[in-house]
Amino acid sequence: MSQTFIQQRTERTEWFLRDRFGMFIHWGLYAIPARGEWVRSVERISSEDYRQYFDEFNPERYDPKAWARTAKEAGMKYAVLTAKHHDGFCLFDSKLTDYKSTRTACGRDLVREFLDAFRAEGLKVGLYYSLLDWHHPDYPAYGDRIHPMRDNEAYKRDPERFGVYLDYMHGQVRELLTEYGKLDIMWFDFSYDGMKGEKWRATELMEMIRAQQPHLIVDNRLEASGEEGGSIYTEQPSLYSGDFASPEQIIPPRGVTDDQGNSIPWEACITLNNNWGYGANDLTYKSAKTVIRKLVECVSKNGNLLLNVGPDAAGEIPQRSLTVLAEVGEWLRRNGDSIYGCGEADLPKPDWGRYTRKGNKLYAHVLEESVGPVNLAGLGDRVQRARLLADGSELFVTRPWNAKLYPDDAFFNFAQPEHFTYPLPDERDTVVELTLND
Numbered sequence: 001m002s003q004t005f006i007q008q009r010t011e012r013t014e015w016f017l018r019d020r021f022g023m024f025i026h027w028g029l030y031a032i033p034a035r036g037e038w039v040r041s042v043e044r045i046s047s048e049d050y051r052q053y054f055d056e057f058n059p060e061r062y063d064p065k066a067w068a069r070t071a072k073e074a075g076m077k078y079a080v081l082t083a084k085h086h087d088g089f090c091l092f093d094s095k096l097t098d099y100k101s102t103r104t105a106c107g108r109d110l111v112r113e114f115l116d117a118f119r120a121e122g123l124k125v126g127l128y129y130s131l132l133d134w135h136h137p138d139y140p141a142y143g144d145r146i147h148p149m150r151d152n153e154a155y156k157r158d159p160e161r162f163g164v165y166l167d168y169m170h171g172q173v174r175e176l177l178t179e180y181g182k183l184d185i186m187w188f189d190f191s192y193d194g195m196k197g198e199k200w201r202a203t204e205l206m207e208m209i210r211a212q213q214p215h216l217i218v219d220n221r222l223e224a225s226g227e228e229g230g231s232i233y234t235e236q237p238s239l240y241s242g243d244f245a246s247p248e249q250i251i252p253p254r255g256v257t258d259d260q261g262n263s264i265p266w267e268a269c270i271t272l273n274n275n276w277g278y279g280a281n282d283l284t285y286k287s288a289k290t291v292i293r294k295l296v297e298c299v300s301k302n303g304n305l306l307l308n309v310g311p312d313a314a315g316e317i318p319q320r321s322l323t324v325l326a327e328v329g330e331w332l333r334r335n336g337d338s339i340y341g342c343g344e345a346d347l348p349k350p351d352w353g354r355y356t357r358k359g360n361k362l363y364a365h366v367l368e369e370s371v372g373p374v375n376l377a378g379l380g381d382r383v384q385r386a387r388l389l390a391d392g393s394e395l396f397v398t399r400p401w402n403a404k405l406y407p408d409d410a411f412f413n414f415a416q417p418e419h420f421t422y423p424l425p426d427e428r429d430t431v432v433e434l435t436l437n438d
């Protein structure tokens with residue numbers, strides 16, 4: 001692929017790398033068993049036995065406007081909803097199947113309402129679409145690695161009919177691209193074993209996507225992660241290599257680059273507890289402090305954070321999630337300048353925390369108390385002024401008497417005298433905005 005492809009990718013992802021923080025929403029029939037979105041595969045539930053949840057699904061408290069307000073107040077700038085997960089249930093009114101929300105008791109096009117509500121709050125919108133489909137009769141089942149009926153010989157499928165499934169899959173993507181307005185992200189999930197790349201007719205799919213919505217950004221999961229030539233991790237990515245890498249349940253230790261060391265767009269997708277879909281008994285929620293610090297870590301490495309919520313069968317985001325998101329939003333309301341539009345700084349990671357940077361503004365994210373003055377290694381005379389970002393108050397950049405051994409460094413403290421030790425104003429992350437001379 002020519003440099004033009006990477007130039008186009010850079011243009012397409014400009015808003016994405018500015019916005020930095022998004023909401024992932026995993027929701028569907030699996031919210032009723034409430035044991036996560038893989039319940040069909042893990043418990044080898046047949047389509048027939050799973051049908052009870054389709055017959056029962058009626059999320060009477062589904063209020064996408066409330067979801068959108070939650071995301072906005074959390075400081076999230078975009079959101080991605082599962083239009084179809086692996087169970088094949090469609091949250092949109094597809095003409096290609098009756099296995100959809102408009103044929104359940106709720107009778108609603110849940111995707112359309114989501115898109116309308118989040119656009120109305122000014123957020124960018126994306127849809128997650130599962131390449132796998134455990135409901136479709138022409139998707140491989142017996143002998144597949146993860147299909148719920150992988151051990152059941154009655155589910156041997158004619159491989160020649162996989163093309164029928166691909167026509168269905170491509171047709172549904174076309175529906176989403178042509179009947180739901182301007183989308184900003186298409187989040188495909190996922191390739192595995194031989195199910196990758198052209199097995200999905202990925203080039204044809206991407207050509208259609210680029211023709212219908214050329215600005216749309218797509219993740220990298222039409223290919224198996226990094227296993228193929230032409231992947232997003234190379235200087236010659238293929239048409240379906242995607243616009244951003246999608247590390248999952250991990251913050252990449254050194255960010256994400258191509259094989260030449262060039263930073264590439266990436267987004268870490270992380271659950272708030274340990275399940276993507278609603279888990280009634282999964283009460284292991286990350287704290288707001290952890291979320292704040294992981295968001296900072298992503299941005300300090302040129303990445304995004306897509307933080308997941310799993311609404312329940314009634315259509316509500318769990319209260320524990322709401323509580324964490326509200327606190328994160330309160331921190332971002334006062335410190336968001338150190339996140340939005342920021343990226344990595346050209347400095348080694350400091351002992352006390354992390355840096356993010358935007359132009360001549362360097363943001364010191366102080367996560368650990370120093371004894372006495374806080375060290376700005378190598379910043380010598382580069383710092384024009386320092387302010388506590390949360391309230392704009394003046395801080396003092398100094399060369400303290402007890403740091404004469406470090407002439408190439410600068411220091412600051414939160415009060416005077418400069419050699420005293422002061423508690424961090426915000427123990428979650430105290431952000432100091434340093435205006436640089438260069």
Ligand code: FHN
Binds near residue numbers: 037038248269
């Ligand atoms: O199998 C899915 C899983 O259910 C979830 O959707 C995550 C989110 O990125 N993706 C796959 C696992 O990698």
